[in-house]
Amino acid sequence: xxxxxxxxxxxxxxxxxxxxxxxxxxxxxxxxxxxxxxxxxxxxxxxxxxxxxxxxxxxxxxxxxxxxxxxxxxxxxxxxxxxxxxxxxxxxxxxxxxxxxxxxxxxxxxxxxxxxxxxxxxxxxxxxxxxxxxxxxxxxxxxxxxxxxxxxxxxxxxxxxxxxxxxxxxxxxxxxxxxxxxxxxxxxxxxxxxxxxxxxxxxxxxxxxxxxxxxxxxxxxxxxxxxxxxxxxxxxxxxxxxxxxxxxxxxxxxxxx
Amino acid sequence: xxxxxxxxxxxxxxxxxxxxxxxxxxxxxxxxxxxxxxxxxxxxxxxxxxxxxxxxxxxxxxxxxxxxxxxxxxxxxxxxxxxxxxxxxxxxxxxxxxxxxxxxxxxxxxxxxxxxxxxxxxxxxxxxxxxxxxxxxxxxxxxxxxxxxxxxxxxxxxxxxxxxxxxxxxxxxxxxxxxxxxxxxxxxxxxxxxxxxxxxxxxxxxxxxxxxxxxxxxxxxxxxxxxxxxxxxxxxxxxxxxxxxxxxxxxxxxxxx
Numbered sequence: 001x002x003x004x005x006x007x008x009x010x011x012x013x014x015x016x017x018x019x020x021x022x023x024x025x026x027x028x029x030x031x032x033x034x035x036x037x038x039x040x041x042x043x044x045x046x047x048x049x050x051x052x053x054x055x056x057x058x059x060x061x062x063x064x065x066x067x068x069x070x071x072x073x074x075x076x077x078x079x080x081x082x083x084x085x086x087x088x089x090x091x092x093x094x095x096x097x098x099x100x101x102x103x104x105x106x107x108x109x110x111x112x113x114x115x116x117x118x119x120x121x122x123x124x125x126x127x128x129x130x131x132x133x134x135x136x137x138x139x140x141x142x143x144x145x146x147x148x149x150x151x152x153x154x155x156x157x158x159x160x161x162x163x164x165x166x167x168x169x170x171x172x173x174x175x176x177x178x179x180x181x182x183x184x185x186x187x188x189x190x191x192x193x194x195x196x197x198x199x200x201x202x203x204x205x206x207x208x209x210x211x212x213x214x215x216x217x218x219x220x221x222x223x224x225x226x227x228x229x230x231x232x233x234x235x236x237x238x239x240x241x242x243x244x245x246x247x248x249x250x251x252x253x254x255x256x257x
Numbered sequence: 258x259x260x261x262x263x264x265x266x267x268x269x270x271x272x273x274x275x276x277x278x279x280x281x282x283x284x285x286x287x288x289x290x291x292x293x294x295x296x297x298x299x300x301x302x303x304x305x306x307x308x309x310x311x312x313x314x315x316x317x318x319x320x321x322x323x324x325x326x327x328x329x330x331x332x333x334x335x336x337x338x339x340x341x342x343x344x345x346x347x348x349x350x351x352x353x354x355x356x357x358x359x360x361x362x363x364x365x366x367x368x369x370x371x372x373x374x375x376x377x378x379x380x381x382x383x384x385x386x387x388x389x390x391x392x393x394x395x396x397x398x399x400x401x402x403x404x405x406x407x408x409x410x411x412x413x414x415x416x417x418x419x420x421x422x423x424x425x426x427x428x429x430x431x432x433x434x435x436x437x438x439x440x441x442x443x444x445x446x447x448x449x450x451x452x453x454x455x456x457x458x459x460x461x462x463x464x465x466x467x468x469x470x471x472x473x474x475x476x477x478x479x480x481x482x483x484x485x486x487x488x489x490x491x492x493x494x495x496x497x498x499x500x501x502x503x504x505x506x507x508x509x510x511x512x513x514x
Contacts, residue, residue, distance in 0.1 A: 006269050006294045007477050007484065013264035037263045099512040108512060116428040166464070170427040170513035171373040172435070173506050174445045174465025176472070188431045207423070207475065208431025215433070216473035218464065219492050220264050227264065235476050249430050255356040255365060256427035256513050 009234035012039050013220035013227040020228075022059035027149030030229045039231065041150060043157040046232040048217035051165040051180060052126050052133055053228040054142050060134045061127055062089065080105030086124065089132055093120035098257060111135060114248040115180060116257075117167045139163045139181025140243040147183035160184035160237055163244070164214035170256055177218035179210035179244050186241035187211075208247055209237070266491040269296050270477035270484040277485075279316035284406030287486045296488065298407060300414040303489040305474035308422040308437060309383055309390055310485040311399050317391045318384055319346065337362030343381065346389055350377035355514060368392060371505040372437060373514075374424045396420045396438025397500040404440035417441035417494055420501070421471035427513055434475035436467035436501050443498035444468075465504055466494070 016033045020026065026049060034041050041047065055061065069077065069084035073091055077084035079102045087107070091097075094109035098116055101108075111120045113135065121135040136142045147161040163181030168174075179187060187210035217230035251257065273290045277283065283306060291298050298304065312318060326334065326341035330348055334341035336359045344364070348354075351366035355373055358365075368377045370392065378392040393399045404418040420438030425431075436444060444467035474487035508514065 006272065006296045008267055008269040008296075009473075009476055011266045011268070011473070015263065039263045039265075101512060106512070171506055171511060172465065172468070172504050174463050174468065174504060176465050176468050178429070206431050208426075208429065208433050209476065211429070211431065211433050212472040212475050215469040216266075216268070216476060218469050219466065219473060219489075220266055232476075247429050247431060249428050254428060255358060255363070 009216075009232060011216050011220050012231040012233060014039070014229040014231065015227050017053070017226070017228055020053045020056040022056065022061075024057045025149060026053060026057045026229075027146045027153060030146075031150060031153045033229070034231065041154050041157065041159060041231065042233065044159070044233070044236075045157070046160045046162060046185065046213055046235060046237060047146070047150065048162045048164050048214055048221075048230040048232060049143075049146060050221065050228045051121070051135060051139070051163055052123065054136050054139070054146075054163055054181075055133045056127070058136055058142065060136055061131050062134065064089070064124075064130050064132055076100070076102065076107075086119075086122065086132060089134070090120045090122050093122055093134060113139065113180070114245065115165075115167070117165075121165060121180075135165070135180065136163065140183065140245065141181075143181035143183035143244070158184070160240075162210050162213050162217075164217060166218070176211075177214040177221075179208075179214045179247060182210050182242075182244045184240055185210065185237040186239065187244055187247050188242065189238060210244065210247060266473075266489060268473050268477050269488040269490060271296070271486040271488065272484050274310070274483070274485055277310045277313040279313065279318075281314045282406060283310060283314045283486075284403045284410060287403075288407060288410045290486070291488065298411050298414065298416060298488065299490065301416075301490070301493075302414075303417045303419060303442065303470055303492060303494060304403070304407065305419045305421050305471055305478075305487045305489060306400075306403060307478065307485045308378070308392060308396070308420055309380065311393050311396070311403075311420055311438075312390045313384070315393055315399065317393055318388050319391065321346070321381075321387050321389055333357070333359065333364075343376075343379065343389060346391070347377045347379050350379055350391060370396065370437070371502065372422075372424070374422075378422060378437075392422070392437065393420065397440065397502065398438075400438035400440035400501070415441070417497075419467050419470050419474075421474060423475070433468075434471040434478075436465075436471045436504060439467045439499075439501045441497055442467065442494040443496065444501055444504050445499065446495060467501065467504060 064085045067085040069088040073088035096110045099108040143161040192205045321342040324342040326345040330345035353367045356365040400418040449462045
C-alpha cells in the first residue's frame, strides 16, 4: 500500500448568478459569483457553463408569438398535439430531420452545428413564458469568448471553458450533459499508441473528456437550482487541440442515421 | 451575492489496488486501498468500479486458444483482418447484431443485458496476453454484492455502487464511461413534475445520473493508470429505486436500431 496522495478532482457549483439578459458578460458575472462564494477561479480550472445562459447572454431567444408555422409544422403539430410555432422553430433550426415519431411527438434532427438531438436543442424551460431559447450560433466561439474574457479578468491563470447541454442518447434512457463548445482544452483524449499494464494496445482509444467534464458538472448543477456554471478543479487537461466539432461524428462514419 | 457555501462534489481515485484475480473480494481490496491512501470510504460516498476488475474478480475472462470460431466468425474475420476467435467470442456474447461494418471491422451488437455497444463489451486490454474479458453476467448483481460487502466492512455508512464501462455513442466521436450496474441509488433522476424558475415544466425530464457519475469517475481513473475504482463524495443521490437495466431503452421505444 502506497502512502501517496490520492488523485482527485473537485466539481464546484457557482450559485448567485441570477437571471441573465441579452448583452450580459457571462465571464464577468461568473468570475464575480465564484469570488463571492469564496471559490475564485483558479489556475487549471475548467469552467463549465450551461448552454441556456450562453444563449440568453447572446440574445439567442425568440418570441413564439412572432413565429408563422409552415404547412409541415402545422401538420406535425396537429398529429402530435405540440405547439406548431415551436415545431416551426425546431424545423428551422434543423439541417436534417433524423427521426420523426408522430406517436410520441419526438423530433430528432441534426442542427446546423452537426449535433443530433431532440428538438434541435430548442427549449422553452428557464426562459420567460412565450419564449424559446435556441442554441448559440457557434458554441465553440462562445466558449472562446468566455475563455478570453476570464483570462483578462483573472490574469496569469490558465483556464478552459466547456459549454454544456443536456441531450438524450440512442439506446439508453435518461439524458446526460455533454459538451457543445470548448475552448482551451482538447475535447478528446487519445490513447492510441499507449499501452495497458500488459504492454498491449488499449480498447478505449479516444475518450470524449469534454463530454465527461460536462456530465460531471451536471451533478452539481441539477436542473432548476440556479447553478448554471461549475468549476472542475484538479483535472489535468490536455492543451487545446480542437473544438467541440471534433466530438461530432462525420455523417459518412456514422452507422446510426 | 450570497455568502453561502458552494455546492461541491469530490471525485477521488483509489490507487494501490494491484492486479485482480478470480475469487478476489473487490470490496475488501477497495476498502483497504481507500484506507491506505487516507481517503476511507465515508457515509454518502458513491463507489464507482470499472467493469474490468469486476469481470476479473468474477472469473469472467477466457482463453482465446480454447475458442473454436464458427464459419460466420471466420468469414467476418477474414474480411476485416480481425482475430476470428475474438470475433467468435463477440458473437457468442451478442443477443443481436445491430450493425456490422466490414470496412472498418466494427461490430455493434446488443449484449444479453441489453447494452448496445462495440464488441459486446469483450475486451483484450488490461488482461494477460491471449485472454479476453467478458462483461459480468449480471452487473447489477455485481454492484449489489460489492455494496453489501462494503456495508459490512464499514458499518453505519450508506454507500452506493456503480459498475462502469467505456462505450462509444451514436453520432458522437470519442467514448465515455457509463453505468452498467448500480446498487444503492436511483440511476435516473426524474424531473417530471418539477418546474423551472419561471414555473414551467422542464425539458430535461429524466437525467441518467448513474451515467454521469461513471463519466465523472473516468476523469480520475484514466485508462492505464492503475486506478480501477473511485469515490464520488458529496453528491446527494436519491435512494435506490431501480437498476442499471432502467438505463437501457426498450427496443420498441428505440428509434436507432
